[in-house]
Amino acid sequence: MSEAILKALEEKELFIIDADGTLYVGNTPTPKAREFLKLLDKMGKKHMIMTNNSSYSTYQHAARMSRILGYRVRRSGLLVSTNVAVKYIKDNGFKSVHALGVPAFKDELKRNGIKLSLNYPELVVIAFDKTLTYRKLSIITKLIMDGIPYIATHPDILCPVNAGYIPDIGAILAFVKTATGKEPQAIVGKPNRMMVDYALTIAGTGVERSVLFGDRLYTDIKMANEVGMTSVLVLTGETKNPNEGKYRPDFVINTFKDILTNWGSD
Numbered sequence: 647m648s649e650a651i652l653k654a655l656e657e658k659e660l661f662i663i664d665a666d667g668t669l670y671v672g673n674t675p676t677p678k679a680r681e682f683l684k685l686l687d688k689m690g691k692k693h694m695i696m697t698n699n700s701s702y703s704t705y706q707h708a709a710r711m712s713r714i715l716g717y718r719v720r721r722s723g724l725l726v727s728t729n730v731a732v733k734y735i736k737d738n739g740f741k742s743v744h745a746l747g748v749p750a751f752k753d754e755l756k757r758n759g760i761k762l763s764l765n766y767p768e769l770v771v772i773a774f775d776k777t778l779t780y781r782k783l784s785i786i787t788k789l790i791m792d793g794i795p796y797i798a799t800h801p802d803i804l805c806p807v808n809a810g811y812i813p814d815i816g817a818i819l820a821f822v823k824t825a826t827g828k829e830p831q832a833i834v835g836k837p838n839r840m841m842v843d844y845a846l847t848i849a850g851t852g853v854e855r856s857v858l859f860g861d862r863l864y865t866d867i868k869m870a871n872e873v874g875m876t877s878v879l880v881l882t883g884e885t886k887n888p889n890e891g892k893y894r895p896d897f898v899i900n901t902f903k904d905i906l907t908n909w910g911s912d
C-alpha cells in the first residue's frame with residue numbers, strides 16, 4: 647500500500663462507496679468491509695453507500711445491507727438510483743409516470759409524491775424489475791412507441807449474486823431500444839454525474855473533498871473520472887484487470903484489508 651493513497655484518503659471528508667461487488671457480493675461481505683465502515687465512523691469521515699439497484703426500496707436496502715455487513719446502515723446514508731430518479735421526475739415537472747419495476751420500487755415513488763398512471767402517463771420509468779413479464783414489456787413498448795418519453799434508473803447489464811450474475815436493467819433496456827427504436831431521455835444512475843451531484847448536495851461538500859470506491863470501470867470509475875473525483879478500484883467484484891478499459895482509477899486495492907493494514911492504526 648503506497649503512502650500516496652493514505653495521504654489522499656486523509657484529506658477526504660466524503661467517502662462514496664459502491665455496494666454490490668465492493669462492500670459485498672450477493673449476501674457475503676467482502677474482506678474487512680464492515681471494519682472499513684467502522685473505521686470511517688471512528689475517524690469522523692462522512693460516507694454514503696451507493697447502489698444502482700432499484701429492485702429494493704431504501705428501507706429494504708438499509709435492512710439488507712445491515713444484515714449482510716453486520717453494521718447498521720441508515721437510510722440517510724444511502725445513495726440509490728431511485729433517489730436520483732425521483733429528483734429527475736420532479737425537477738422536470740412530470741406529473742405522472744408509468745413505472746416498470748418491483749412493487750417496492752413503485753411504493754418508493756409513491757412515498758416521494760410521484761403519481762403512478764397505467765395508461766396515461768407523462769413519462770415511463772424503467773427500473774430493475776425481478777418480476778418482469780412479457781405483458782409488462784408489451785405495455786411500456788406501446789407507450790413509448792406512442793410518443794411517451796422514458797428514463798431508466800441505471801444501465802447495468804449484470805447484477806452480481808452469490809452464484810455469479812443475473813440479468814440487470816441493461817438487458818431490459820436492450821429489449822426496449824430494439825422494439826421501439828428509441829433511446830431513453832436519461833439514465834439517471836451511475837455513471838451519470840447526477841448520482842455524484844445528488845451525493846455532494848446531501849453531504850454538503852465538493853468533488854475535491856470526496857473519494858469514490860467501486861468495482862466497475864465502466865460505471866463507478868467512469869463516473870469519478872468524468873467529474874474529477876478521486877477514485878479507488880476494489881478488485882472484489884466485476885473488474886479483475888484494472889487496465890482492461892479506457893477508464894483509469896487513481897488507486898487500486900485488492901480488498902479493504904489493504905487499507906486497514908496501514909491506515910487509522912495509530
